[in-house]
Amino acid sequence: MLTGLQIAVIGGDARQLEVIRKLAELDSKLSLIGFEQLDLVFSGVNKEKFNEVDFAEIDAIILPITGTNSEGQVELIFSNEEVILSEEILLKTPPYCTIFTGISNSYLDQLAKRTNRRLVKLFERDDVAIYNSIPTVEGTIMMAIQHTEFTIHNSRVAILGLGRVGMSVARAFHHLGAKVKVGARRTEHLARIAEMGLDSFQLSELENEVRDIDICINTIPHLIVNAAVIQKMPTHTLIIDLASKPGGTDFRYAEKRGIKALLAPSLPGIVAPKTAGQILGNVLAQLLEEDVLKRKEKTI
Structure with a gap:
């Protein structure tokens, strides 16, 4: 179970919906940014504007598979909001906050390094x-x-x-x-x-x-x-x-x-978004429980 974890899910395609479903079932509290055009009804899930999120309470950030562009902007398919992941934002998060992305680039790599936040690239994992x-x-x-x-x-x-x-x-x-x-x-x-x-x-x-x-x-x-x-x-x-x-x-x-x-x-997200999302949801649930939740508990 992921009880006690506050997670920000920022953008993503249809695969992210399965991730949200899985994490909600495990009792985490989710802040969804970039999903305003979708009707999502899950316990503990709230749709929020990026500038309304209290990142001091965020234990993990889940980005879309594509991460950010070279200027830090996150692509939002289900919203017209503009979101830029910056050093200022990440420094507001707890030191153990982990960023999850499918793939990365030099901007995201350097951002994680400068803020001393852990960056997990899911598509570099053998299982995924x-x-x-x-x-x-x-x-x-x-x-x-x-x-x-x-x-x-x-x-x-x-x-x-x-x-x-x-x-x-x-x-x-x-x-x-x-x-x-x-x-x-x-x-x-x-x-x-x-x-x-x-x-x-x-x-x-x-x-x-x-x-x-x-x-x-x-x-x-x-x-x-x-x-x-x-x-x-x-x-x-x-x-x-x-x-x-x-x-x-x-x-x-x-x-x-x-x-x-x-x-x-991105064929998995095109031909089988439900299956691809379930794959990511299962792996993320394991990583959040075995790593982020344990590190959070050590700080309490």
């Missing part, structure tokens, strides 16, 4: 990433079906990166009958690809490996599918970029060549 790979895979399959004129079965698919998402995507497309090859840099990843019964290649050979592919799925958050690589692809190739914004694809050049390239960094 692995659970999230399930709706990500389903969404990727959906996009591949919607945007091609051929079956996944027997198609030639190149997957770039064998991280937690790349491994799940590679396994799923292989089981659907695609001819899958996976590009990686690390020798242990190349060994794992071989163990999975898939073809492997070094990413340094990417230009040669895309000459005969039907679908290219990128999971690497750096510009790797560049103009030189896209130049070697057949014009019917579909690129699905699952990396965080801005992705790892030269979308301008892909459009110039007439190759369809789709950026899809």
Whole structure:
């Protein structure tokens, strides 16, 4: 149970609604900022304006998956209010106050460092990433079906990166009958690809490996599918970029060549927001109980 915890939930998409439901069930007290356009009825939950919140009483802050922009502004989908998370705001919170976000940036990293507040990046956790790979895979399959004129079965698919998402995507497309090859840099990843019964290649050979592919799925958050690589692809190739914004694809050049390239960094929130929200809610509940609540109790 989270009885005694005061949590500020600032913005977010449909996934955040499941987080709110879970934390409310565990008896925490929630201040919701940026949800004025929604009808939410939960015990212990109050919709508030950002400037009305008493941050001296806030034990944890939950940001949207995207965190803040480079100037500290938090995106609010269900409100027209402008919210900027600043040093002044965080210094009002108790020293043990923890900030939860999906991903971070230099602004948020430096803000947490300057205010000596703990910053938890949920999408860097193995459990969250692995659970999230399930709706990500389903969404990727959906996009591949919607945007091609051929079956996944027997198609030639190149997957770039064998991280937690790349491994799940590679396994799923292989089981659907695609001819899958996976590009990686690390020798242990190349060994794992071989163990999975898939073809492997070094990413340094990417230009040669895309000459005969039907679908290219990128999971690497750096510009790797560049103009030189896209130049070697057949014009019917579909690129699905699952990396965080801005992705790892030269979308301008892909459009110039007439190759369809789709950026899809938040598929869980699009194809299965309820499941994705439940994943986040369960992990947050555990972290809040095991860390924030215990640290608060030590100060009392």
